[in-house]
Amino acid sequence: MRDLYGWRTNLENAVRRGDCDRVTQICAMRPADHVSEYVNMRLLLRFMARVGQLDICKVLFTTAGANLDCVHSPNNKREWTSYQAESGNSGNAHQNFPLIEAAANSHSHVVEWLIKKVNILFKYHTKAHVL
Numbered sequence: 434m435r436d437l438y439g440w441r442t443n444l445e446n447a448v449r450r451g452d453c454d455r456v457t458q459i460c461a462m463r464p465a466d467h468v469s470e471y472v473n474m475r476l477l478l479r480f481m482a483r484v485g486q487l488d489i490c491k492v493l494f495t496t497a498g499a500n501l502d503c504v505h506s507p508n509n510k511r512e513w514t515s516y517q518a519e520s521g522n523s524g525n526a527h528q529n530f531p532l533i534e535a536a537a538n539s540h541s542h543v544v545e546w547l548i549k550k551v552n553i554l555f556k557y558h559t560k561a562h563v564l
Contacts, residue, residue, distance in 0.1 A: 441471050444497075448477050453492045460496045469498030482531035482547065485540035490531070494550065501531065501550055 440459055447455035460468050472478065478499040481489045493499040532551070535543035 444468070444471065445475060445477065448472075448481060448489055448493065451481075451486050451489045453488050456489065456492050457496050465498055472497045472499045479531045479534055482540065482543050483534040483538055485535065485538065485543055487540075487543050487546060490543060490546065501547060 440463055444456065444459045447459060472493055477497075478490060478493045478501070481493065490499075494501070532544060532547045535547060
């Protein structure tokens, strides 16, 4: 029955269950830009950082193309960002960053990993938005 909902619902369900293998499998079957756009639109990295799911955060970043700062990232020029802004979920508020969510919920292991990733991105991409 779940397959009737489509790959996006299956992906989100797998993410929320913390099923890294299923997330990787779904990502491999779809165009990378479609997966990345959906993952960022739904702020999945933010939600999983909030609950301290480091393994799924890693998969979202490496396999699904999640942006570390969600919608606020300067390279997010997609059409859906305006829809999110209109609905009040634009990602521009500080509390929407995965790093802030992880820190606010005392998930230091996720905070450490996110800081390392932000530093690596900043080192190699000087135009990257730093939290």
